[in-house]
Amino acid sequence: xxxxxxxxxxxxxxxxxxxxxxxxxxxxxxxxxxxxxxxxxxxxxxxxxxxxxxxxxxxxxxxxxxxxxxxxxxxxxxxxxxxxxxxxxxxxxxxxxxxxxxxxxxxxxxxxxxxxxxxxxxxxxxxxxxxxxxxxxxxxxxxxxxxxxxxxxxxxxxxxxxxxxxxxxxxxxxxxxxxxxxxxxxxxxxxxxxxxxxxxxxxxxxxxxxxxxxxxxxxxxxxxxxxxxxxxxxxxxxxxxxxxxxxxxxxxxxxxxxxxxxxxxxxxxxxxxxxxxxxxxxxxxxxxxxxxxxxxxxxxxxxxxxxxxxxxxxxxx
Amino acid sequence: xxxxxxxxxxxxxxxxxxxxxxxxxxxxxxxxxxxxxxxxxxxxxxxxxxxxxxxxxxxxxxxxxxxxxxxxxxxxxxxxxxxxxxxxxxxxxxxxxxxxxxxxxxxxxxxxxxxxxxxxxxxxxxxxxxxxxxxxxxxxxxxxxxxxxxxxxxxxxxxxxxxxxxxxxxxxxxxxxxxxxxxxxxxxxxxxxxxxxxxxxxxxxxxxxxxxxxxxxxxxxxxxxxxxxxxxxxxxxxxxxxxxxxxxxxxxxxxxxxxxxxxxxxxxxxxxxxxxxxxxxxxxxxxxxxxxxxxxxxxxxxxxxxxxxxxxxxxxxxxxxxxxxxxxxxxxxxxxxxxxxxxxxxxxxxxxxxxxxxxxxxxxxxxxxxxxxxxxxxxxxxxxxxxxxxxxxxxxxxxxxxxxxxxxxxxxxxxxxxxxxxxxxxxxxxxxxxxxxxxxxxxxxxxxxxxxxxxxxxxxxxxxxxxxxxxxxxxxxxxxxxxxxxxxxxxxxxxxxxxxxxxxxxxxxxxxxxxxxxxxxxxxxxxxxxxxxxxxxxxxxxxxxxxxxxxxxxxxxxxxxxxxxxxxxxxxxxxxxxxxxxxxxxxxxxxx
Numbered sequence: 038x039x040x041x042x043x044x045x046x047x048x049x050x051x052x053x054x055x056x057x058x059x060x061x062x063x064x065x066x067x068x069x070x071x072x073x074x075x076x077x078x079x080x081x082x083x084x085x086x087x088x089x090x091x092x093x094x095x096x097x098x099x100x101x102x103x104x105x106x107x108x109x110x111x112x113x114x115x116x117x118x119x120x121x122x123x124x125x126x127x128x129x130x131x132x133x134x135x136x137x138x139x140x141x142x143x144x145x146x147x148x149x150x151x152x153x154x155x156x157x158x159x160x161x162x163x164x165x166x167x168x169x170x171x172x173x174x175x176x177x178x179x180x181x182x183x184x185x186x187x188x189x190x191x192x193x194x195x196x197x198x199x200x201x202x203x204x205x206x207x208x209x210x211x212x213x214x215x216x217x218x219x220x221x222x223x224x225x226x227x228x229x230x231x232x233x234x235x236x237x238x239x240x241x242x243x244x245x246x247x248x249x250x251x252x253x254x255x256x257x258x259x260x261x262x263x264x265x266x267x268x269x270x271x272x273x274x275x276x277x278x279x280x281x282x283x284x285x286x287x288x289x290x291x292x293x294x295x296x297x298x299x300x301x302x303x304x305x306x307x308x309x310x311x312x313x314x315x316x317x318x319x320x321x322x323x324x325x326x327x328x329x330x331x332x333x334x335x336x337x338x339x340x341x342x343x344x345x346x347x348x349x350x351x352x353x354x
Numbered sequence: 355x356x357x358x359x360x361x362x363x364x365x366x367x368x369x370x371x372x373x374x375x376x377x378x379x380x381x382x383x384x385x386x387x388x389x390x391x392x393x394x395x396x397x398x399x400x401x402x403x404x405x406x407x408x409x410x411x412x413x414x415x416x417x418x419x420x421x422x423x424x425x426x427x428x429x430x431x432x433x434x435x436x437x438x439x440x441x442x443x444x445x446x447x448x449x450x451x452x453x454x455x456x457x458x459x460x461x462x463x464x465x466x467x468x469x470x471x472x473x474x475x476x477x478x479x480x481x482x483x484x485x486x487x488x489x490x491x492x493x494x495x496x497x498x499x500x501x502x503x504x505x506x507x508x509x510x511x512x513x514x515x516x517x518x519x520x521x522x523x524x525x526x527x528x529x530x531x532x533x534x535x536x537x538x539x540x541x542x543x544x545x546x547x548x549x550x551x552x553x554x555x556x557x558x559x560x561x562x563x564x565x566x567x568x569x570x571x572x573x574x575x576x577x578x579x580x581x582x583x584x585x586x587x588x589x590x591x592x593x594x595x596x597x598x599x600x601x602x603x604x605x606x607x608x609x610x611x612x613x614x615x616x617x618x619x620x621x622x623x624x625x626x627x628x629x630x631x632x633x634x635x636x637x638x639x640x641x642x643x644x645x646x647x648x649x650x651x652x653x654x655x656x657x658x659x660x661x662x663x664x665x666x667x668x669x670x671x672x673x674x675x676x677x678x679x680x681x682x683x684x685x686x687x688x689x690x691x692x693x694x695x696x697x698x699x700x701x702x703x704x705x706x707x708x709x710x711x712x713x714x715x716x717x718x719x720x721x722x723x724x725x726x727x728x729x730x731x732x733x734x735x736x737x738x739x740x741x742x743x744x745x746x747x748x749x750x751x752x753x754x755x756x757x758x759x760x761x762x763x764x765x766x767x768x769x770x771x772x773x774x775x776x777x778x779x780x781x782x783x784x785x786x787x788x789x790x791x792x793x794x795x796x797x798x799x800x801x802x803x804x805x806x807x808x809x810x811x812x813x814x815x816x817x818x819x820x821x822x823x824x825x826x827x828x829x830x831x832x833x834x835x836x837x838x839x840x841x842x843x844x845x846x847x848x849x850x851x852x853x854x855x856x857x858x859x860x861x862x863x864x865x866x867x868x869x870x871x872x873x874x875x876x877x878x879x880x881x882x883x884x885x886x887x888x889x890x891x892x893x894x895x896x897x898x899x900x901x902x903x904x905x906x907x908x909x910x911x912x913x914x915x916x917x918x919x920x921x922x923x924x925x926x927x928x929x930x931x932x933x934x935x936x937x938x939x940x941x942x943x944x945x946x
Contacts, residue, residue, distance in 0.1 A: 071464070077464060133647060133651070136651050137650070150410075150602050150606055150654075150656075151602075151650050153410065153602065154598065154599060154602040154603065154650050155646075155647060155650050155651070157595055157598065157599060157646070158643045158646035159647060160643075161639050161646070162640050162643035165636040165639035166636070168635065169634055169637060169640070283591055287471060287472075287591075293468075294465055294468050325482055325483040326479055326480070327479075328475065329480055329483075332472040332473075332475055332476035333476060336469065336476075339461065339469055340457050340460065
């Protein structure tokens with residue numbers, strides 16, 4: 038094994054870890070919604086797209102760039118996208134999704150079918166409305182950091198050095214910080230307790246005086262808000278258009294299935310795995326097969342570890 | 355044949371569609387009419403798997419795309435005609451269904467749904483990488499008809515109509531056979547289906563194979579109609595979503611659903627696209643999406659079911675009884691069978707013999723070293739306080755759990771670690787503590803599902819079911835929907851479902867729970883009758899009172915182990931039992 042190969046491997050691994058952290062954040066957001074509400078949200082990727090545009094407009098049009106500059110601005114804009122999309126998620130749940138889920142869902146039978154097609158419809162609306170509002174041209178949030186890197190090394194006597202893209206590095210740090218904050222919120226706060234209770238046993242939670250529909254609404258809004266932050270972070274490195282959601286919703290679901298729904302950290306590792314597989318596969322496979330590699334690894338893991346990495350869920354196998 | 359009679363409305367629809375299609379000369383509208391039929395058929399394919407079993411597939415584009423590329427590549431590389439390639443595509447679709455289904459059925463619920471997503475998308479990138487970004491079917495100017503190429507587009511519509519009719523017929527036959535019943539029972543409650551003797555994996559594999567075959571054929575036909583195949587247009591997310599959309603919109607679990615959904619949605623989308631698309635690009639999809647959202651809020655169960663429920667309320671006398679009701683009438687009137695008396699194969703030896711059964715969950719030893727026998731024709735009661743491991747023992751006996759150690763011998767055979775449906779076939783019937791009805795099926799259908807394991811024909815299954823219902827006194831309830839029953843009736847129905855499989859050993863899990871005094875007495879009388887008829891019974895209860903009058907022997911469990919075993923009168927006086935139930939301080943009091 039030559040030094041060049043080791044360097045390529047390390048470089049790909051670092052890239053995988055960094056993008057994996059953002060994927061992990063997306064997966065955590067999705068798992069929060071799914072774990073509490075049991076609703077498969079097909080529009081998750083499109084809400085993330087809205088988050089990306091929210092960050093973009095915060096940065097370019099609403100003065101964040103003017104106030105904070107291009108170095109710090111994109112990250113502040115990304116974080117600001119969170120609360121905005123939280124409100125969007127709250128309203129969407131209140132007016133639409135809450136009508137066919139939670140305590141209003143049919144107890145048995147085909148209740149979950151309605152939720153599926155509803156989110157498919159929302160996804161279609163968001164994409165097309167996005168096309169009208171934002172146009173189909175690829176845009177991105179520009180920061181000088183995305184073209185500069187920290188150098189680790191040289192290691193092993195000048196043979197190997199690894200570059201960490203500054204923008205991706207900061208995005209990864211913000212992702213992890215968001216997850217830590219969420220963990221504390223869910224684990225420690227009263228709100229977190231009511232969310233966990235509503236997820237665990239909606240009926241019992243109702244008897245304990247918890248408004249389960251409200252808990253679902255908060256979980257949904259929180260999930261959308263966090264996805265928006267992930268989207269905003271992604272926007273600093275990857276150009277996007279209104280149709281970007283489709284690409285990522287698959288990554289999100291794959292990560293969630295891998296990580297399982299038992300905890301917050303499980304889906305994070307799921308997303309991280311996807312990021313690593315995606316980047317490492319470029320070492321041996323043509324770029325076009327990057328996504329095929331993700332799905333193959335995904336299927337293998339699912340079949341050989343049907344419980345997921347951290348899953349303790351009875352319903353999967 | 356009832357399957358054909360109930361299809362009259364469909365053939366009226368098909369005839370009308372054909373007449374309209376022949377009158378339309380505009381080739382754009384003609385294409386739209388063809389596509390309505392294509393997506394309706396694709397929706398039916400999805401319905402066979404997901405509508406009937408409840409296992410939602412997000413990956414039907416995999417089969418569709420395989421079919422489309424089969425025709426395209428088969429014609430380019432081997433110069434084969436679509437007349438041959440469409441059946442070949444169906445075979446490929448079926449094989450793909452089997453290959454995908456076998457591993458993926460290890461997953462349940464949403465994990466299954468999401469894993470299905472991965473297959474078409476993985477294939478999409480593979481086909482792109484192979485260089486099939488855009489494959490055009492070669493024109494055959496000399497012999498167009500031999501290659502299914504027609505300048506008159508009406509012929510495509512008629513071909514699509516023929517394909518749809520065949521698939522509707524197939525679906526209808528599935529729906530009304532043992533196959534359909536098995537799928538429906540899986541959807542309603544997979545555990546109960548297993549316990550009723552249904553090999554759920556086998557039926558699910560049949561369903562995905564059939565579903566894949568239909569989707570493969572439709573995909574192949576789609577390629578012939580459009581003449582151009584791209585990976586995104588046949589493997590893309592939107593293709594899988596299309597199957598869901600037309601079916602869910604129209605109504606799940608009925609042949610009408612996809613047909614109605616496609617007939618409304620496809621023209622709506624096309625017309626919006628043509629009328630508005632050039633004014634504001636994208637607005638057509640916003641309106642289309644809004645239409646879907648609004649309609650699903652109004653009719654979450656789909657158009658067909660909404661309309662049917664409405665019609666039932668409005669004109670109850672006009673709408674025929676539920677389609678399957680007529681089928682059962684003759685069955686329930688048949689003469690009841692003679693009391694079922696099994697011939698003891700090795701009289702003297704206990705029917706059920708359990709030795710050293712143990713299982714633990716993590717660190718908790720739920721059942722440890724449990725041994726007991728049940729003699730033929732007797733009633734054995736398993737009692738113990740909450741959490742003593744009673745239901746766990748049942749789950750071990752019926753194959754829902756696998757023991758860590760120990761042996762179960764039933765009727766002279768070692769049946770340890772068998773699957774639930776195999777044990778049911780061997781003659782062990784069970785009921786559940788938390789009742790598991792197939793809530794949307796009629797009482798008769800619930801019981802019929804239990805009879806399939808013993809019956810080789812549908813008629814025989816109906817006869818066994820009618821007999822079982824008569825034995826528990828439910829004959830008059832045959833046509834009621836299970837979801838509407840009271841606790842007592844549900845308990846009786848579960849009992850009948852277990853009896854329909856003609857068990858020689860019947861395991862009853864807290865059958866008396868939640869019943870009033872009179873109701874409990876009625877059930878006890880029925881259980882006694884069954885025992886007299888020769889069925890060996892093991893019953894779990896946590897209250898001792900009712901049981902004392904019923905059972906021949908008691909096994910008392912506490913903390914997962916056998917505390918005492920013996921005759922009722924000795925067991926109830928045993929200080930250890932009193933202690934387990936009431937605590938130490940009552941022991942002295944109770945004995946005085």
